[in-house]
Amino acid sequence: xxxxxxxxxxxxxxLVKFFVNDRNQSHLRGLADEFGESTNAxxxxxxxxxxxxxxxxxxxxxxxxxxxxxxxxxxxxxxxIIRKYLGLDMLLEQILERMGEVGQVVLVGDISKGxxxxxxxxxxxxxxxxxxxxxxxxxxxxxxxxRKVVFxxxxxxxxxxxxxxxxxxxxx
Numbered sequence: 001x002x003x004x005x006x007x008x009x010x011x012x013x014x015l016v017k018f019f020v021n022d023r024n025q026s027h028l029r030g031l032a033d034e035f036g037e038s039t040n041a042x043x044x045x046x047x048x049x050x051x052x053x054x055x056x057x058x059x060x061x062x063x064x065x066x067x068x069x070x071x072x073x074x075x076x077x078x079x080x081i082i083r084k085y086l087g088l089d090m091l092l093e094q095i096l097e098r099m100g101e102v103g104q105v106v107l108v109g110d111i112s113k114g115x116x117x118x119x120x121x122x123x124x125x126x127x128x129x130x131x132x133x134x135x136x137x138x139x140x141x142x143x144x145x146x147r148k149v150v151f152x153x154x155x156x157x158x159x160x161x162x163x164x165x166x167x168x169x170x171x172x
Contacts, residue, residue: 092165106162108152123154138151
């Protein structure tokens with residue numbers, strides 16, 4: 001559906017890259033390699049998004065890197081649209097509904113880096129998690145968001161890198 005509003009596939013991929021996780025940062029050549037596209041097509045979209053103030057441009061020696069402008073008035077709106085596009089809102093809602101005492105829901109792997117590979121790796125931590133529910137949920141959520149979902153359940157807090165969607169300790 002978002003593809004009908006944002007007709008440039010490169011622009012959509014850039015928005016996913018930078019707005020799924022505001023810590024994501026990249027440079028032109030890295031994006032070209034990651035997307036398998038020419039630097040010219042990516043440069044054009046990066047310039048458009050930078051001129052609109054949606055992305056920030058940082059010079060480091062002779063490399064220019066880009067990242068989401070979290071101070072932009074539409075930052076939260078764009079982030080929420082991208083997360084809805086990826087199905088992350090439905091994923092979180094379904095997990096919290098009947099999983100038990102969930103402590104954290106953390107995205108890891110490609111999606112946490114802003115790469116929409118079609119697979120979402122999710123770490124769910126907490127006590128007395130409903131494993132039967134997660135097994136039945138997997139197929140249903142995959143059909144809803146049209147992506148493969150892999151759940152990893154842990155009792156202890158997850159302290160590694162990832163995109164935190166829910167955390168009872170920090171109130172997110």
